[in-house]
Amino acid sequence: MHAAHSGRLSGRHPLAALRTYVQASIARNYRYPTLNDLYFQPGGNPNLAPEKGFTYDTGLEFTLKSDELFTLKGEATVFDSHIDDWILWIPTTKGYWTPRNVKQVHSYGLELKGKASLRLGEWTLWMDANWTHTKAINKSEPVSSEDKSTGKQLVYIPEYSSALMTQVSWKDFFFIYKYNYYSQRYTTSSNEMYTKRDQLGAYYMNDVSLEKRFKWKQTGVSVKFSVYNLFNEEYISVLSRPMPRRNYGFTVSINPRWGHKSN
Template identity: 50%
Template sequence: WQPINPLGLSLVLRQEMFGETWAPVIPAFFIDGLLSRKGNVMLKASVSRNHKFPTLNDLYFLPGGNPDLKSEHGWTYDAGASFDVGWKAPFPVSMGGSATWFDSRIDDWIIWLPTTKGFFSPRNVKKVHAYGIEGKLNIAFEPFKGWIFDLNGSYSWTPSINEGEKMSPADQSVGKQLPYVPKHSASLTGRLTWKSWSFLYKWAYYSERFTMSSNDYTITGHLPKYYMSNVSLEKGLKFKPVDLQLKLAVNNLFNEDYLSVLSRPMPGINFEFFVGITPKFGKKKTEPKTDNH
């Protein structure tokens, strides 16, 4: 609904069923408005209810599944602004970006944690307050005809705090960051395109993560921060029946030694090759029109 031209309002009602169990009605309300036509500056905000059933893996994965898990539920709020500008001199350039603040308060958050039996198992955290800021910036320009360069950057600050009750007198998890959730993360992606060729470089950063809900700084209590670099080269080929996309990717370019999960080393430099096939079957060529006299 647009009560006035630069303002838009929308309401979404959703409901899900898991087995024979219906989730409560999940509403979401969105509002956005044009603050300035110069720079296409937009303001956006939303509020939505959250409800997430445990997945089949959460319930029944062997070993570690927990059939007694409760569904996650809560509310999420966010607000932000975005812009989009462009100019043509001395060559075509476009730039856009956004900044968003969010706040989520979730009950019975599902999290997988290590057990004394040597495997991970999910459990519910009674109350979690997840909030933070996310920023994105992108720029694209064409310095020479046919050569297009895209640069995209993002940064996230995402504290996720356990605000539940102590499970026991010795429980030190209340008021601490959730295990395996980095507080800071960032990425930078550059893509150079020329005709049907494309070269991409992606750099990513993840801050330290704790492995225990008490956030202890011990050898096994936290995982150090790490940086990651990936590159890929793509080539598109066009044929009459199909289009082909060939892609060679090099992951962990600098052979970084890192962990995503405690005691599970991640692979060093590794290579992947992809073939994409897009059929053109059934597409008829448009015949030129002729005049009948």
């Protein structure tokens, strides 16, 4: 369901058009456990039940576009989910992880997205950004008098996250910069922090790439060199599993385009 409004902006760029949309949706969620959830060794749980529930969201979207110079898009969405039997992997006292069903989870929040492109002769600047605030709260009844997980944020789900991707191109050369941010995450269902192991600190991730694209008959070829974790940050995504420091990648991609005539 959505409603739209459009109009022309007068002034220096008469071809700029503004369109706005209001949209809303309701979705029924049903997700079966994966094979890893069921049978991974050690830790798989063959007794898992499927996740099920409903998600509601509503938002506002706009597009400002000029055929000659630029495009700007923005979107703000509020979402609300109620899920039964949420599948969550948690650590055990035996040293490995195992999934279990969290009976009721209420997940809600706000997501902001933006895209922009600007063309200046043979140069093109393109940007894609998003920011999310997510609360994923355990609404299940306590399983014992010592269960303090009710009303708390689920483990390993950051409350705040954001991402930015920027690409500058000139002819067939492309420079790409990627940025990601994740706020602190709890490692205990009670969200209590008695030791440093009870939370994973926030971290920023920066990647850069330089790519050259070629065209040969009906085939597209690209060669890309990438630097991951540009600033050599020390971080972990899962407790006791440190991630790589600065590392490098070299990629060659071949994309046949059968059915397209070569120029």
